[in-house]
Amino acid sequence: MTPRAQETTGAAAAAGGTPAGGAPAGGAPATVRFNPFGAEFRRDPYPLYRRMREAQPVHRTMGMWVLTRHADVQGVLRDRTFSAGLIPRLVSRRAAQLTRADVDRVVRLGEKSLVFTDNPDHARLRGLVNRVFTGPEVAALRPRVAEIAGDLVRRAVAAGGMDAVADLAAPLPVTVMCDWMALPADLRARVGPWTHDIRFLLEPGLMRAGDLEHVCDVVEAFARALDEVVAERRARPGDDLISRLLAARTAGGDALTPEELIFVCVMCFVAGNETTKSLLGNGLLALLRHPDQAARLHRSPELAGGAVAEALRYDSPLQMTKRVATRDVEVDGRRIRAGDQVLLCLGAANRDPAVFDRPDEFDITRATKAHLAFGHGMHGCLGGLLAEMQAQVAFECLFGATTRVEARTDQLEWQDHSSIVRGLRQLPVTLHAANTAAPR
Template sequence: MRFNPFGADVRRDPYSVYRQLREAPAHKVLGMWVLTRHADVRAVMLDRSFSAGLIPQLIRRQADRHVRGAMGPIERLATKSLVFTDNPDHARLRALVNRVFTAHAVAALRPAIAAVAEELVENAHRHGGMDAIADLAAPLPLRVMCDWLALPDGMRVQVGQWTHEIRFLLEPGLMTGDDLTRVRAAVEEFAQALAGEIAQRRAHPREDLISRLLAAETAGGDRLSDEEVTFVCIMCFVAGNETTQALIGNGLLALLRNPAQHLRLQARPDFAKGAVTETLRYDSPLQLTKRVATRDVDQIRAGDQVLLCLGAANRDPEVFADPDRFDITRNPREHLAFGHGMHGCLGGALAELQAQVALETLYRRAKDLRLLTDQHQWQDHSLIVRGLKHLAVAL
């Protein structure tokens, strides 16, 4: 069958298309191999001969095609970030950053997350309703990360726009010359602003994320450079902001479209954790990710691009019973929404916690919660992320 990931029908409902695609193990579409079965997607993620370094290559190719002038800041960000690197660089960076992104450190953020969520939900309650994207899902992760980095007010007003521009690096094949110019400027501005904060924390360490990244050290004495700390901070926003926003919005929509699950969470807000885990499987914020083969594997040849359909894998009936049913008691541990293997999402636990607190707060505060429209628009600036533009609800 034909598969056009850009199509409006796929954006509205990719899952009926995925259902047909799973009937065959692999498809060649737009010059890429498309994998949709859970076993196939998981196998590629575990196979380190499939490289995640495709994006830096595509950025260089687009820059050569569209832009005159150095792309230095963008290329360094792409080649020195956890998201885009392979071993040995990835293993070195991960060993250092993992010392900071611990389960204990993420759990310690719960009170701060709850305070922001309470403020946003209380404001919505006073107004009798809200756009759950603009008024809750979008500001929550942005404010939480700004707080964790202890960024000054002057930076906070710009971080959202910087993040929106830089996230286009995740899909370089879609970037125009104007996009590259804007992203280069955003990277330079964000990096310059962070450089001042990093210098200050190096001289006067605190308990924030920047100070902890600077202090991280392996047994062999290795540390992150100032530039590497800068790039980790930037990618915390770029990789974690929009996906967390989508997770909250997709979860709330699924709950309100499934009355039995909505009532279950209304009666037991402590089921929010299960609701978030099921949302990750049922309507994954990150639908697609890419790899490039470095050796021949079956019909895939070295140099071939491979598109991994996480959203399709997470509804594979070989792994999940009745996969098109949303059930917050399911506990689908095998979902691949955060990837798998060495490139598993570093901030997955933080995204889950923020979505869980958001739903807990909303369902505890709102005695009556309902959709104001059955017509929903899905964002169209990203091919890989599935998230709503708006979600009007009454409280």
């Protein structure tokens, strides 16, 4: 689909949706209308997902195939003949329409990002970055994450409450990543706004006139700032993430180029911050709406790991991802042709009753290893372990330092700057302090 066609179908959906298939035959289920841009879908997409799974689990609408069942979504994610390179192609086409000359960096950022590369580039980059993003490396960050989260929680408890999004979910992942990279103080204040602006590259079809030009400026500023940091670490390496990426080598001696390293750092923020923030907000909201589960966590903060895993399944931060078929393939009897776009509804797959018992219930003691919130296969989320650990520590701190967490309003507003990430704009809560301080 061309960028213009993508914008057209997106606008059509926003105006009221398009039928997700033809008229039903005989006693077949009624046609389901899939509109991921509507306010009702943003408020609660899961009733529509359920109807789609039951009536038309594999159907064509808005110029693409939409998959909602766990088996189908997982099958495409693990099939390496489905390409993840759609977004860079769309960005490149949009960039070619600009009159300015300095668009190459934005194009290369898309082409060289782990999220969007196919093999052999993906295997090479992943092999290098995986040497740094390991379980032990992430575990070593836990004391600092606990210190940051503990400080945020203590301030909130002392104040009697907070906006859990602005005061905990948003600052935690940005601060942790800045610390891991050991970024200088003057750069840290700019990273958050830059990251928010660059997010448009993940959904180029949503960019308005002028957005890409602004993104080009931001990417250049971010890259230049990191150039200076990388040069300093090359001269004086330490134990930080950038130094470790500089030192990463394959058995054959291959290493990241200077620009590849910068792109990895940029995408650590772009791909990680928004989803981790949404995981924390969505997870806390689920606990507030299920007071029996929240009470369990207050009594036993060690259940925080299970609460995070269930939050990932129950209300996934990343709701959708796209692939492009590179060959003709059949899914549930439907022929997907080479070149067809496929929208994988991760949020729908994670509520599939064929895989999860009582899928619409929130249960922090359930086994949730099969969830697809972090994707699956070779494009499985690089920062999944870090996101889980941060959310677990935050819940341990929050529920260990309080006897009760209460929502101040049931009038919630969901963000609308992304069609693939589900997260709250704000979540004001009242906190009732426990006798003990938040754990470190």
